[in-house]
Amino acid sequence: MMNFVFPNELRVTWTVMIVLYPYITGLVAGAFIVSSLYHVFGREELRPIARFSLASAFVFLLFAPLPLLMHLGHPERAFNIMITPHFTSAMAGFGYIYSAYLLVVVLELWFVLRSDFLARARGRGPVAWLCRSLVLFNLHESPATREADHRIVKFLAGLGIPMACTLHGYVGFLFGSLKANPWWSTPLMFVIFIFSAIVSGISVLIFHYFVVFWINRWKVNGACVRSLGRYLWGFMMVAVALELLEILSITYEQTDKTEVLNTLIRTKLFMSYVVLQFLVFSLVPFLMLAVHALFRVRERVAHALIWTSATMLLVQVLLMRWNVVVGGQLVSKSMRGFTSYFPGVWEKEGLLTAAIIFTMPFLILYVFHRIVPLFPDVDGRSKQP
Amino acid sequence: MRSPSEPPESGPPPDYRHAYPVFLIMGGLLVVALAVRAWLVPETFGEFGYYRGAALDEAKVRTSRYLGRQACAECHDDVAALHAKDAHGSVECETCHGPGSAHVEDAENVLPRADRQQDCLVCHRRLDARPGSFPQIDRDEHFRLVGVTNAATACVRCHSGHEPLFMNKDLRTARLHPLIHACGDCHLGRQDQTLKQPAGHPQIFQCSYCHADVSASAAKAEHHAIACTTCHLFIKENAFSGRIVRDTDPRFCLLCHGQADFRSQDGPPLITWPGHLADVSEETPDPTRACVDCHQDQIHDLFEKEVSHGL
Numbered sequence: 001m002m003n004f005v006f007p008n009e010l011r012v013t014w015t016v017m018i019v020l021y022p023y024i025t026g027l028v029a030g031a032f033i034v035s036s037l038y039h040v041f042g043r044e045e046l047r048p049i050a051r052f053s054l055a056s057a058f059v060f061l062l063f064a065p066l067p068l069l070m071h072l073g074h075p076e077r078a079f080n081i082m083i084t085p086h087f088t089s090a091m092a093g094f095g096y097i098y099s100a101y102l103l104v105v106v107l108e109l110w111f112v113l114r115s116d117f118l119a120r121a122r123g124r125g126p127v128a129w130l131c132r133s134l135v136l137f138n139l140h141e142s143p144a145t146r147e148a149d150h151r152i153v154k155f156l157a158g159l160g161i162p163m164a165c166t167l168h169g170y171v172g173f174l175f176g177s178l179k180a181n182p183w184w185s186t187p188l189m190f191v192i193f194i195f196s197a198i199v200s201g202i203s204v205l206i207f208h209y210f211v212v213f214w215i216n217r218w219k220v221n222g223a224c225v226r227s228l229g230r231y232l233w234g235f236m237m238v239a240v241a242l243e244l245l246e247i248l249s250i251t252y253e254q255t256d257k258t259e260v261l262n263t264l265i266r267t268k269l270f271m272s273y274v275v276l277q278f279l280v281f282s283l284v285p286f287l288m289l290a291v292h293a294l295f296r297v298r299e300r301v302a303h304a305l306i307w308t309s310a311t312m313l314l315v316q317v318l319l320m321r322w323n324v325v326v327g328g329q330l331v332s333k334s335m336r337g338f339t340s341y342f343p344g345v346w347e348k349e350g351l352l353t354a355a356i357i358f359t360m361p362f363l364i365l366y367v368f369h370r371i372v373p374l375f376p377d378v379d380g381r382s383k384q385p
Numbered sequence: 386m387r388s389p390s391e392p393p394e395s396g397p398p399p400d401y402r403h404a405y406p407v408f409l410i411m412g413g414l415l416v417v418a419l420a421v422r423a424w425l426v427p428e429t430f431g432e433f434g435y436y437r438g439a440a441l442d443e444a445k446v447r448t449s450r451y452l453g454r455q456a457c458a459e460c461h462d463d464v465a466a467l468h469a470k471d472a473h474g475s476v477e478c479e480t481c482h483g484p485g486s487a488h489v490e491d492a493e494n495v496l497p498r499a500d501r502q503q504d505c506l507v508c509h510r511r512l513d514a515r516p517g518s519f520p521q522i523d524r525d526e527h528f529r530l531v532g533v534t535n536a537a538t539a540c541v542r543c544h545s546g547h548e549p550l551f552m553n554k555d556l557r558t559a560r561l562h563p564l565i566h567a568c569g570d571c572h573l574g575r576q577d578q579t580l581k582q583p584a585g586h587p588q589i590f591q592c593s594y595c596h597a598d599v600s601a602s603a604a605k606a607e608h609h610a611i612a613c614t615t616c617h618l619f620i621k622e623n624a625f626s627g628r629i630v631r632d633t634d635p636r637f638c639l640l641c642h643g644q645a646d647f648r649s650q651d652g653p654p655l656i657t658w659p660g661h662l663a664d665v666s667e668e669t670p671d672p673t674r675a676c677v678d679c680h681q682d683q684i685h686d687l688f689e690k691e692v693s694h695g696l
Binding site: 066083084086103107110111114136138140142143144145147148150151152285337339 | 397398399400402403404405407410411423425426429430435512
């Protein structure tokens with residue numbers, strides 16, 4: 001008698017946690033690139049958001065691996081891959097790239113904020129003591145040290161750009177190199193991930209910047225957000241075009257996988273991929289940002305267009321991550337059919353855990369802002385070098 | 386903060402001394418990381434291959450938690466005999482009941498009964514990716530078909546895990562039959578998109594190709610919506626053939642027609658057994674009679690060739 005053993009694909013093993021992992025990693029890469037546009041490429045109009053973007057990159061980077069650890073049954077074993085790495089396991093590479101990138105971001109942030117740490121370190125209380133320890137109890141500051149800080153920041157920001165691209169490109173590689181999965185296995189995946197990361201990073205900065213400024217009733221810097229809006233428009237065009245080209249490539253190649261992937265798009269992913277990701281959350285922001293970039297509109301209208309587009313693009317990139325990570329697992333290894341997945345709210349890898357993980361960087365950023373001002377131009381607490 | 390792209394302010398050259406401790410700390414962290422790695426890598430790592438060599442010796446002294454069906458049959462020989470002849474004959478006891486070593490050591494460690502819906506659906510839930518020939522159900526559709534009203538009804542209320550189909554013949558010695566292919570075996574849910582005669586396609590063998598008279602008769606009978614292989618159970622044995630059983634045990638018919646408190650009258654006609662024999666017989670009921678002895682015309686006509694096959 002023959003037993004039935006394969007395929008027995010009852011459940012999707014890479015859950016919403018694995019959706020969140022490339023999403024948060026992407027926010028890091030995008031936010032860092034915005035800060036580098038100011039520090040390296042001298043985009044002066046981005047100065048009001050440069051420090052905030054670097055700090056955002058840092059806090060999102062702290063939380064990027066947390067969804068991965070939440071996904072594991074034995075998270076303490078995760079570090080084994082870095083102790084005894086092997087070429088057959090791509091994940092160790094992410095560990096090294098992540099660690100190196102974290103080092104660069106921490107160093108750059110330290111040199112950017114050193115003057116502010118010194119300003120707070122000269123006071124009294126626990127925050128002052130914390131700041132004194134952060135500057136390694138060296139309270140000396142002069143134009144010469146500030147000049148050194150500027151040069152080091154510029155060097156680290158320049159070094160960080162390829163590292164940011166490598167970090168998120170590597171996350172794309174983790175999916176794109178899995179040749180057993182027809183929905184993931186494409187070299188375009190690396191590039192798509194980099195561009196979608198930049199889109200999500202710029203979007204989260206715009207979203208958060210407006211929210212903070214509206215809450216505090218500060219005056220929004222029009223030149224800065226309009227510049228960010230134009231960058232967002234440019235990067236989202238490339239990202240969405242690449243995503244569409246991937247579909248064109250799959251359809252035109254007509255390989256043995258084409259039929260099942262077309263069915264996947266037409267049935268299981270129709271709502272989340274075709275309708276939401278492309279028709280709603282790509283097309284609408286594209287048109288709104290085009291209106292902002294190509295026509296003269298009043299400042300309030302421009303800000304509304306930019307903020308709404310950024311918020312929608314944040315959702316678009318989340319949908320893209322969902323459609324890639326979950327969509328790829330819905331296809332049976334036999335290429336004959338599909339399974340289904342929707343996360344529960346309360347389970348270990350459910351929606352509540354995802355919401356908590358995604359909220360934590362914002363809370364840390366708030367604490368950060370209480371210690372050193374992230375918007376020195378408007379809140380009046382900063383000592384500008 | 387001044388943009389680094391701006392020309393430097395006039396003044397003294399940059400003073401990097403405050404940065405030295407930072408880079409020193411970073412360098413120190415790297416050294417510590419390398420030292421920790423050297424300390425954490427197990428001594429026997431790489432002895433035989435890219436793994437911890439001592440793991441082999443540790444694995445050797447471990448005892449198996451799964452003991453196999455022979456261990457179960459030593460005490461539960463009656464259940465083992467039932468189990469071996471029926472459709473679950475190739476499924477190990479511990480697949481449903483879990484590892485049995487603790488139970489063998491101490492009978493007080495009772496194994497789980499495996500009577501939840503999920504225990505059955507893990508294999509039998511309809512999944513397009515599974516071979517169409519494998520028995521699989523959409524629970525709601527299946528319950529509708531057999532008139533079960535409570536969605537929480539356990540599968541074991543009708544199907545015993547040990548004897549799920551009450552086969553009246555031992556499946557291991559049942560008649561050999563060429564492989565039966567139906568379009569749905571491969572094209573589950575997409576049969577309407579399949580070409581009639583696709584080039585290079587494997588030959589399709591449907592029941593009607595060889596048993597045209599029976600198929601034509603079955604198509605007109607009350608059971609016409611039931612697939613032939615529902616009653617003539619076919620279990621694939623190799624790439625060319627399998628075992629086929631005509632299941633005439635009344636308990637098999639009662640899987641659909643048995644009266645039960647969880648069944649409504651909206652489903653198939655329901656009877657009690659063996660009470661039904663007394664209801665329809667004026668003489669002393671014969672408990673050896675099978676349903677098909679009276680209800681053959683509601684299934685399909687019998688023809689000489691099929692009678693000789695015993696199928």
